Amino acid sequence: MIERLAELVNADERLVHRGRFVDTTFLLDLGDAGYLIRIVDGRIVTVTAGPFLTPNYSFALRAPREAWETFWQRLPPPGFNDLFALFKQGLLRIEGDLHPLMANLLYFKDVLAAPRREATR
Amino acid sequence: MSDRFAPGFEPIVGRYLNLELLGQPHRLYVEEAGHGIPLLCLHTAGSDARQYRGVLNDPRVTADYRVIAFDMPWHGKSSPPPGWQDADYRLTSRDYVRMIVEIADALGLDKPVVMGCSIGGRIVLHLAHEHPERFRALIGLESAAHVEPYYDVSWLHRPDVHGGEVCAGVVSGLIAPTAPSTARWETLWHYMQGGPGVFKGDLYFYKVDGDIRDRVDEIDTHRCPLFLLTGEYDYSCTTEGTLDVARRTGAEATIMKGLGHFPMSEDPDRFLSYLLPVLARIRGM
Numbered sequence: 001m002i003e004r005l006a007e008l009v010n011a012d013e014r015l016v017h018r019g020r021f022v023d024t025t026f027l028l029d030l031g032d033a034g035y036l037i038r039i040v041d042g043r044i045v046t047v048t049a050g051p052f053l054t055p056n057y058s059f060a061l062r063a064p065r066e067a068w069e070t071f072w073q074r075l076p077p078p079g080f081n082d083l084f085a086l087f088k089q090g091l092l093r094i095e096g097d098l099h100p101l102m103a104n105l106l107y108f109k110d111v112l113a114a115p116r117r118e119a120t121r
Numbered sequence: 122m123s124d125r126f127a128p129g130f131e132p133i134v135g136r137y138l139n140l141e142l143l144g145q146p147h148r149l150y151v152e153e154a155g156h157g158i159p160l161l162c163l164h165t166a167g168s169d170a171r172q173y174r175g176v177l178n179d180p181r182v183t184a185d186y187r188v189i190a191f192d193m194p195w196h197g198k199s200s201p202p203p204g205w206q207d208a209d210y211r212l213t214s215r216d217y218v219r220m221i222v223e224i225a226d227a228l229g230l231d232k233p234v235v236m237g238c239s240i241g242g243r244i245v246l247h248l249a250h251e252h253p254e255r256f257r258a259l260i261g262l263e264s265a266a267h268v269e270p271y272y273d274v275s276w277l278h279r280p281d282v283h284g285g286e287v288c289a290g291v292v293s294g295l296i297a298p299t300a301p302s303t304a305r306w307e308t309l310w311h312y313m314q315g316g317p318g319v320f321k322g323d324l325y326f327y328k329v330d331g332d333i334r335d336r337v338d339e340i341d342t343h344r345c346p347l348f349l350l351t352g353e354y355d356y357s358c359t360t361e362g363t364l365d366v367a368r369r370t371g372a373e374a375t376i377m378k379g380l381g382h383f384p385m386s387e388d389p390d391r392f393l394s395y396l397l398p399v400l401a402r403i404r405g406m
Contacts (some may be wrong), residue, residue: 075298078354082294085356088271102276103283105290106309 001072001115002028002035006044008114015114016042019107024100027055028112029062042107059096061112067091071112074119083109133177135198140227142194142202143216149224150198151191155183158257158404159233161225162190163241165263165383166327167288167320168311169197172238175389181397185404186234191224195319210322213330217244218251225255234403236260239358239382240323243331245347246366250336253345258403260396261349261372263382265362267332274328278318285313288320295382297354308386340370346406347372348399352380 009015019042028035034050036057063071063086070080079085086092094101101108135152142149152170154177162173170190177188192199195210221244225233234257237245242264249259276287289312296305312320340347349372351363360376367374377384377395384392 078360079356081298081354082356084272084291084294088356098276099281102287102290103281105287106293109290109293 001068002030002033002047002049004118005037005111005114006047008117009111010043012110012114015107015110018042019104019111022100022104022107024058025056026101026108027057027060027062027096029060030068031062031064033065039111044111057096058100059094059098061092061094063092072115072119073121074116076116083112131174131178132183133174137198138191138227140223142220142223145202147194147202148200149191149194151189151228152177153187153189154178155186155188157185157187159225159228159230160186160188160400161221161230161233161235162188162385163221163235163237163244164190164193164196165239165241166323167196167292167315168308168383168386169193169199169314171197171311172308172383172386174386175393176385176396179389179393181393182400186400189228189230189233193220195316195322201316210318212240212323212326214244214247214326214333217326217331218247221248222252222255232257234258234260236262237264238262238385240327240331242349242358243327243333246333246337246340247331249340249342249345249347249370250333253341256345258346258348258406260399261347261363261366262384263351263355263358263363264349264366265358266334266337266366268328268357268362270328274321274324277321277324284317284320285315288312288315292382295355295357296387297352297379297381299379300381300387304387304389308383311386337366337369340372342371346403348402349374350377350384350395350399351375352377352382352384354379354381357382 022039022042025036025038036048038046079089132154133152138149138151164170164172169192173190176182195201242261245259245261289309349363351360353376363374
């Protein structure tokens with residue numbers, strides 16, 4: 001899933017354009033695994049798998065793997081179709097400096113939803 | 122002739138109404154279409170009456186209803202009141218109820234049906250509680266007695282975050298994933314066009330001042346019929362929140378499949394399949 005994230009995002013010209021001012025690293029935490037995702041000018045340049053000793057990132061998105069897997073279904077059920085839906089349910093924790101996320105919210109929502117494009121169900 | 126799309130006006134007529142609202146002069150943008158029972162439509166927080174164009178343009182509705190949708194002050198093409206620059210906009214229950222009553226009176230509407238979505242779905246509960254005798258029926262879309270704040274609304278109005286883009290970003294997930302792409306992005310466009318701080322000001326009513334949990338049990342749906350329609354993908358006003366109001370008031374509630382928080386705008390055809398039976402019921406009352 002996450003291994004393909006860079007390819008999926010970077011191949012989407014409009015999505016990269018929407019994030020053209022994004023220059024940050026965020027942590028995606030699936031509970032049993034973590035990834036540091038580095039973005040420069042809207043393109044994902046590196047995805048680094050944990051564990052990390054002293055991770056450096058602007059903000060972190062933390063949810064259990066089952067929640068992400070439901071979120072990444074092609075047609076997610078109510079409560080799992082959006083980052084804020086997970087957040088409102090208490091399944092997603094958002095921590096750190098939220099400015100890059102909130103200033104580019106439509107971009108990050110679609111970056112996180114990109115694995116849906118290859119979902120088999 | 123080429124096979125180009127033929128130009129043509131929609132049946133909607135839009136005009137500016139000058140009136141006194143809440144003791145101040147206002148210039149209000151009002152759209153309407155159809156003849157018959159007045160149906161006054163209230164848009165969501167941070168958006169405007171364009172959300173109702175699918176309803177205003179549907180001949181199955183306008184054959185029996187005079188559909189009226191106005192942009193609230195500060196929204197759409199309605200102006201903020203004179204001196205707006207000297208205060209922050211903050212919608213209260215008291216002002217919102219009074220505004221609707223004053224607008225209905227200014228338009229000379231006799232026992233209108235009021236249909237509101239989100240903040241509009243909340244205010245119809247206040248109308249049902251305070252003024253049941255003034256309305257033929259009330260329709261609450263995405264209606265709940267209260268919504269707990271779940272994110273920091275200060276992000277919606279600060280100079281280092283684009284207000285239009287963050288407002289659209291905040292609400293985008295409230296649209297059902299099955300919504301047609303064109304309607305989804307049109308719904309978001311309305312949010313991108315909101316004035317600075319207006320969505321946030323509306324949310325003061327939605328999340329703080331408009332809490333009606335302590336009075337819901339006093340609503341008498343025999344005095345004014347109340348219908349509730351909520352989309353299954355709405356995580357702001359949840360289906361549980363709507364069903365709770367229905368249980369406590371005797372209102373008729375329907376959970377709408379494949380719809381979210383902006384049913385009339387995100388997927389008008391699907392929404393109308395739920396609305397038309399309600400309008401038929403009200404017509405027969």
